[in-house]
Amino acid sequence: MPSPAVDDYLKTIYHHTEWQDDRITPSQLAAELGLAPSSVTEMVQKLAAQHLVxxxxxxxxxxxxAGERRAAAIIRRHRLVETWLVREFGYGWDEVHDEAEVLEHSLSDRLLERIDERLGHPTHDPHGDAIPDASGRVEREPFVLLGDAAAGHSGRVLRVSDRDPALLRSIEGAGVSVGADATVQDAATLRIAGEDVRLPAEAASAVWLSA
Structure with missing residues (x-):
C-alpha cells in the first residue's frame, strides 16, 4: 500500500548511491531522515519483511x-514536479524541493504523465539529477565530484546538490549552471567562458562534472 513514510525511506536509500558507490548505513539513514536510530532499525526490519530492502x-x-522500482517511481514524481515548477511557474531551483516533497504524494498518475508530456519527457531535473522514466530506467554518464577533480579537468557541470538552498543561490549567483562547460582550476574555482569563477568552499562536495 502507498505510504509516504515508506517512500521517504526508499527514496533516501536510492538517492544515497546515485552519485557515489557506498551503500547507506542505518546511522546515516537516521541522520538523513532526522530520526532516532531505534525508529530507523524498526522500519528497516519492516521494509526487509516486505522484500523492499x-x-x-x-x-x-x-x-x-522491488524496492528500487518503487523508489524510482517516487523519485520520478519528485523530480518531474521540481522541473514543472521551474519551467512552468518560475520557481528558482533553490525553492522547489519542499514543494515537491508535498506534491509528489498527491498527484494522480494521470496528471503526472500529462506533466511529463507537457515538459517533453525531460531526463534530468533542474539540479541535474536523472529523472527515471516510467519503467524506472535512468540516463547517466560518468562523473567526478569537483573536490576530487584534478586541476585542468574539463567537463560539463552535471549536477549541483539541492541539499542546501543557500549554497544553490551562491553557486547560481557565481554564474554556474547545470550544463555549463567548465575547467577546474582548483576545488573552489572553475573557468567558465574564459572567466575564473570562485565558488564557496562547500561547492567542492556539491558540484559534479562529467568525467
Missing part, C-alpha cells in the same frame, strides 16, 4: 529489485 545487523542497507 536487504540488510544484516549493523551492516549497510540495499534496495531489492
Amino acid at each position: 536487504t540488510h544484516r545487523p549493523y551492516g549497510p542497507i540495499a534496495l531489492t529489485e
Whole structure:
C-alpha cells in the first residue's frame, strides 16, 4: 500500500548511491531522515519483511529489485514536479524541493504523465539529477565530484546538490549552471567562458562534472 513514510525511506536509500558507490548505513539513514536510530532499525526490519530492502545487523542497507522500482517511481514524481515548477511557474531551483516533497504524494498518475508530456519527457531535473522514466530506467554518464577533480579537468557541470538552498543561490549567483562547460582550476574555482569563477568552499562536495 502507498505510504509516504515508506517512500521517504526508499527514496533516501536510492538517492544515497546515485552519485557515489557506498551503500547507506542505518546511522546515516537516521541522520538523513532526522530520526532516532531505534525508529530507523524498526522500519528497516519492516521494509526487509516486505522484500523492499536487504540488510544484516549493523551492516549497510540495499534496495531489492522491488524496492528500487518503487523508489524510482517516487523519485520520478519528485523530480518531474521540481522541473514543472521551474519551467512552468518560475520557481528558482533553490525553492522547489519542499514543494515537491508535498506534491509528489498527491498527484494522480494521470496528471503526472500529462506533466511529463507537457515538459517533453525531460531526463534530468533542474539540479541535474536523472529523472527515471516510467519503467524506472535512468540516463547517466560518468562523473567526478569537483573536490576530487584534478586541476585542468574539463567537463560539463552535471549536477549541483539541492541539499542546501543557500549554497544553490551562491553557486547560481557565481554564474554556474547545470550544463555549463567548465575547467577546474582548483576545488573552489572553475573557468567558465574564459572567466575564473570562485565558488564557496562547500561547492567542492556539491558540484559534479562529467568525467
